[in-house]
Structures are given as structure tokens and as C-alpha cells.
Amino acid sequence: MNMAKKIFYFFIPLIFIVIGCAHIPKSEYPVEIGKLFNASFDKTWNAVSEVVKMSKGVIITNDKSSGLVTYTIPDKESESKIYMNVYLKSNSNANTTTVFLFPKTRTGPYLKEIDRDFFEKLKTILGG
Numbered sequence: 001m002n003m004a005k006k007i008f009y010f011f012i013p014l015i016f017i018v019i020g021c022a023h024i025p026k027s028e029y030p031v032e033i034g035k036l037f038n039a040s041f042d043k044t045w046n047a048v049s050e051v052v053k054m055s056k057g058v059i060i061t062n063d064k065s066s067g068l069v070t071y072t073i074p075d076k077e078s079e080s081k082i083y084m085n086v087y088l089k090s091n092s093n094a095n096t097t098t099v100f101l102f103p104k105t106r107t108g109p110y111l112k113e114i115d116r117d118f119f120e121k122l123k124t125i126l127g128g
Helices: 003-021 039-052 114-125
Strands: 035-036 058-063 068-075 080-091 096-105
Touching: 035 114, 039 068, 039 080, 039 096, 039 114, 080 114, 096 114
Parallel strands: none
Antiparallel strands: 035 096, 058 068, 068 080, 080 096
């Protein structure tokens, strides 16, 4: 057996071992980007405004006709700002509203539990 075949037969099993051992780590708190609320668009819109106030946020964009709210909150760990993009979508046939949340920092997505905190506060305000 020549050297090229030996190398080939050595690396093929090695590649399968490396690929087989690779896995995607799972977060203890998976990111939630959207939730459905049993409330009208107007009621949910007002509740989002309350969450912003509770979080000591500063509103940058507040466009009810498009359903977009952008605000910042302070990040105590890095002493910078977290940008929160919230999109509300009315489900007119069921009188429900879907709320999407996209937290970001200047350097990319924010991966802490901020989404869970936001949705818990919103759920509390909406009485759910």
C-alpha cells in the first residue's frame, strides 16, 4: 500500500470522529423573538410603552402606524446601551397581537435574558 492511500485511510475515520463529536451548545435561556398576546393592537402598544418606562428606556422611534418602537436601555455590565427594536403585528381576525423583540448592542446581538424580562413585564401589564 502506498503512502497516499495510508494517509487517505487515516484521515477519513478521523474526519468522521471530529464531525461526530461536534455539537451546537444549547443555552439555558433560548432567545425568544416573538410572542402572541390576547390583546388588541392598541392595548398591546400602550403596554409596550409601559415596559419602556419601567425599564428606564429612552424612545428613539415610536411609529404606531408601522408597529415599530425602538428604544435604548442602559447595560449595567458594559456601561453602554442596548438597542431594543420592537415590532407589533395585529392579527385582526382573532383580536390578538404578536410582538417581536430584537435586542442589539453596537457590536451585535445581545444574548442575555433581556427578551425574557421584556415579555414577562409585557405579560404582567396585559394581565396574563
